[in-house]
Amino acid sequence: MTDPETHVRPRVGHIQFLNCLPLYDGLVRSRALLDIDLRKDTPDRLSDMLIAGDLDIGPISLMPALANSSDLLVLPGLAVGSDGPVLSVVLVGTRPPEQLDGARVALGSTSRTSVVLSRILLEQRLGVRPTYEVMPPDLNTMLQSADAAVLIGDVALRATYEAERLGLHLTDLGAAWKDWTGLPMVFAVWAVRAAYAREHPETVREVHAAFVSSLRSSLDDLDAVAKRASRWEVFDAPTLAGYFRSLDFGLGPAQQAGIDEFVRRAAALGAVPPGSSLAYADM
Numbered sequence: 001m002t003d004p005e006t007h008v009r010p011r012v013g014h015i016q017f018l019n020c021l022p023l024y025d026g027l028v029r030s031r032a033l034l035d036i037d038l039r040k041d042t043p044d045r046l047s048d049m050l051i052a053g054d055l056d057i058g059p060i061s062l063m064p065a066l067a068n069s070s071d072l073l074v075l076p077g078l079a080v081g082s083d084g085p086v087l088s089v090v091l092v093g094t095r096p097p098e099q100l101d102g103a104r105v106a107l108g109s110t111s112r113t114s115v116v117l118s119r120i121l122l123e124q125r126l127g128v129r130p131t132y133e134v135m136p137p138d139l140n141t142m143l144q145s146a147d148a149a150v151l152i153g154d155v156a157l158r159a160t161y162e163a164e165r166l167g168l169h170l171t172d173l174g175a176a177w178k179d180w181t182g183l184p185m186v187f188a189v190w191a192v193r194a195a196y197a198r199e200h201p202e203t204v205r206e207v208h209a210a211f212v213s214s215l216r217s218s219l220d221d222l223d224a225v226a227k228r229a230s231r232w233e234v235f236d237a238p239t240l241a242g243y244f245r246s247l248d249f250g251l252g253p254a255q256q257a258g259i260d261e262f263v264r265r266a267a268a269l270g271a272v273p274p275g276s277s278l279a280y281a282d283m
Contacts, residue, residue: 013058
C-alpha cells in the first residue's frame with residue numbers, strides 16, 4: 001500500500017479505545033496492517049500527532065479537525081459517533097446535571113469534543129453555569145475535587161455500568177444531544193494531511209478503501225468481533241456487542257447536519273469561530 005516512488009509505509013493512527021475495535025479488527029484479519037505503520041495512542045495525542053505532521057492519516061477529534069481544516073482533508077464515510085445513546089461519552093456526578101449551577105465539573109484530559117458538548121448541554125440546554133477543571137480521566141480522583149466528571153472511552157463505558165451501584169448520576173451525552181436536537185453526534189473523524197494527500201493520492205485511496213472494507217466486514221458480524229474482543233477485555237461478549245451496535249461509524253448527510261448544529265452551538269460558547277467547517281478528501 002505504498003507509493004512506488006517512496007516505498008515508505010504511511011503513518012496511520014489508531015485510537016486505543018474499544019470504540020475503534022470494529023475498524024481495527026477487520027484490518028488485522030485482512031492483513032492490511034502489514035502495509036501501514038500503525039501508531040496507537042489516546043484521541044488527544046493522536047490528534048496532536050496528526051496536526052504536527054507526526055502522522056499522515058489518522059483519527060482526529062471533531063474540535064481539532066475544525067480548528068485545522070486548512071491543513072487536513074477528512075476521509076468520507078468514516079467517523080465515530082452516535083445516533084442516540086453512545087455509552088462511552090458520559091457526565092457522571094454526585095448530583096443531577098440540572099443541579100450543577102456553580103458546581104465544579106472535571107473535564108477528562110483525553111477529550112476535546114466531548115468537553116465542549118458537555119458545556120453546550122449544561123449551559124445552553126439546562127441553563128447551569130459550573131466551573132471547569134481539566135484533569136486526568138480517573139473517576140475516583142475527579143470526584144474527590146469535583147461534583148461531576150466528563151469521561152470518554154473505556155473508562156466512561158465502565159462508569160456507565162457502575163454508576164447506579166456507586167450511587168452516582170449518569171448522563172449519556174450522545175443520548176442527551178439526540179434528545180435535544182434530533183441529530184446524530186460526531187465525536188471524531190478520520191483525516192489525512194492535505195500535503196500528504198497531494199503527494200501520495202493512491203496511497204490515501206488504498207488506506208481509505210482498507211478502512212471502509214474493514215469496517216464493513218466487522219459490522220456484518222459484530223457478535224464475532226465482540227467474542228474475539230471479550231477474550232482480553234473486562235466486558236463479556238454480549239455487553240461488547242451491544243456497545244458496538246450503539247456506535248455510529250457513518251459520515252453522511254445526517255451526520256453532517258449534526259456537525260453543523262454542533263458548530264453553531266459551540267460558536268455561541270466561543271469554542272469555535274462561527275461557520276467553521278471541514279474539508280473533505282475526494283475519493
